[in-house]
Amino acid sequence: MVHATHVPGLVAVVTVSLVTLAIGIWGLRISRTTSDFFVASRTVGPRLNASAIGGEYLSAASFLGIAGLLLVGGADMLWYPVGWTAGYLVLLVLVAAPLRRSGAYTLPDFAQARLSSKAVRTACSVLVVAIGWLYLIPQFEGAGFTLRAAIGAPEWAGPVVVAAVVLANVSSGGMRSVTFVQAFQYWLKLTAILFPAAVLVIVWLGDGRPTSPTTGDGWSVPVASGGAGLYATYSLILALFLGTMGLPHVVVRFYTNPDGRGARRTTVAVLALLGLFYLWPPVYAALGRVYGGRILAEGRHNVLVLELPRAMLDGLGAELLTGLVTAGAFAAFLSTSSGLAIAVSGVISQDVTGRWLGGFGESRGVAAFRLAAVVSVGVPLAVALVAQNIGVAESVGLAFAVAASTFGPLLVLGIWWRGLTAAGALAGLAAGGLGAGGAAVLSIAGVSPTGWGGALLSQPAAWSVPLAVVVMVSVSRLTAHRAPAHAQQFLVRLHTPEWLDLPTR
Template identity: 45%
Template structure:
């Protein structure tokens, strides 16, 4: 049933994509759907594109793993659109550019800056796109048992073919359809699960019990090598082989399945892990990283990355170029806030249900599978199969919608901003890019999807956010200043995250390297401002600013 739901979704996606073939004749048709998309359709498409696998699966998993403080993630995701509504939507549409790098050249008159912006688009899109394909492959493996590579190849090619057929127009129809589908398939099962759960389980959702002992015989399927610290002698079965383990540290290998008996004490996570125990006192605190020494700094850093990173995501910004005018772009952003707010309400339900029913996933580092695991824990038989199929189709729709937007931004950067473009080259680039990311997805099977997506937001916040805010609202910005600030933001954000991946530092220093937006974004702004103040302002800057901010004609 689950496989049939996914196949049907892929076929509908490709058929909708084929609908855009007849209407696609020019580069503008491919990249911005000829700028004729209505606010309601555009907002549904933006929401469908934005609600990625990380939103559909990851936020609920983060609630299990990090506690109620993880709800700051959807707050930041949604708040980004309020900032976009106030600062970016209308003037970006009035710029007349087809892509973010195109805006950089139109505003600052530098072809070199446009090429560098295209490189940044490739970095951001790659950081965001690969985890989507990984999540799709993992999801299909979990629910249908197919090999991981099959899910990766099917997912990547479905997106590439759809985009090559119909471009932005096809992507718009697909993403709007899939937002409605995701909302239905996310909200419906959540309500159904709550009704099936019964009053006693619903009461536990208000204050989940601390996960100190296994309530039932529980298999834990480890996704990564994990160090466990047992607090008492425990009889387990490791891949079906009984073992009597003494108190102390033990290592669970990736892909091993440990079967813990009912009533056994839950082991602690070793190896420097500092995750709060699901349902415990630290888990219930309203800040991120409550088991660390810097929960407030961690929370602010995530908010800066998610809210300001939303403003800098190239596949989201290009959506406002599809609007007929600046007023329509603002309406699109306003409607999007309402649609996203409605969707994220249900992540709370899944997060709390997962904390009560699947808390062992935090041991196996597989919390992003909680949503599709829950139906089998609440009910059984055909009902569980139906709910799992619906949620799987919704999660796969999340992957397809987001990947379409990312692949479109990536194709535009490669075939429109870095080299002379034409419609045929854009189509071929979309197919080639979808194939090119498959090896990375195959190699990164064990990547943390939520962490990888957050890194894309961090890079976007440290590069394009300062460029857009200053480029749209400060006439003194120069190409040299913008380039220097973007280089500083890119090097600091990517370098800091890469450095901590290699060194594995903890404490405040480790947090600031893992989540560098708190300092990399202000640094990028500062470098842009200082370098622009000592540079010569182009004579056409004032005229360009007037064009960006003059009200639209009735």
């Protein structure tokens, strides 16, 4: 039987799920071709695309994890939202427009077109799937503890509901359908975090502006002091700044823009939308230091955003605000999971299920994509149901480290250096992927040594990114005679504005 205090949360979850499915079903009416499913036929304008990117990028780690990390770790954890936003500035300067001009559908498509190597394509496909699944697992886990905190549901219910809704949406309309879903969910998430924060600040002002009785030394210090702590901070910054450009579900959205100029305008708009959202999690963390003593004492910092309204208010007002933030959190799981499922499904359908079904005519291409969607959602769902108590923001941070150590160097060197060879790319991907990926697997498995060992394992980017770059460049120079003959021509295509191709009048 549903408790009365759970009704607003239950209504929020059901409403968000039904609206998401309704928009997805509407998108099915205009999704017909393989291009619709993969890249929305490259017709998404900058404003819509920016909202959709904001929707899929603001994951469980953004909506729930940042406030919890700030509550526990203090100002040093502000590097998470700063890095996640600044990553788009790096992407804008180095990658966005050239990547769109490549004409690729996926990262493996780009790698094969640039290096003419099926081996590099296969390695990229494996990495896309690995990063996508590493990012999906915390989304499913976050859905589990959100439903448990909001409506008292069992731990497995959240992952199953999110997986079912995402699979229905992705399978029905692909990228074209999901674009509208994610754009709607960005604005829902912004409303769901902004309005309750404003109300809670008013409550705090009405209480006489009390201060935190539990603020410890160093809580307001933005950079950890000395040794392993300082290393971990700068390694995290490197992972977040460079990891954004290597995230498959982020990169694939730039293929949906009509041209390179649209990709740049999209990126600028995304910076504004993310900056607006990330103003608010620190507000929850600051109020949590004052009113969230029980939440902190019980080690439930991941649900601070969900439980703070009940800690500061009583009665119907508290339950309505809880319902609203629950709706935002659930939208975060759905939108990010949808983007990841699209990216992983696109790769699996091209390299696995498409071959099983014997080619890529329109009907077979759509069927291969839908079969791949089942695999892309089902595997991380199974892992999330078995492996619990994985830190949401920490797991996402590891996904960024893997992306920064693999696709980051590949994209930058592939776009800006004609000397990159297939052998160099493979060696660099192996070095960065095995280094950062191995650290991620050990961390998720619970291996956590103290001191420098723990810092190197939990934040590998500071050594895995330079390792990947050095290996990629060194092996490319040693195999310079095997550089693709079309490399110079391909780079000219990447860096030539589209308007130069128009006839002069």
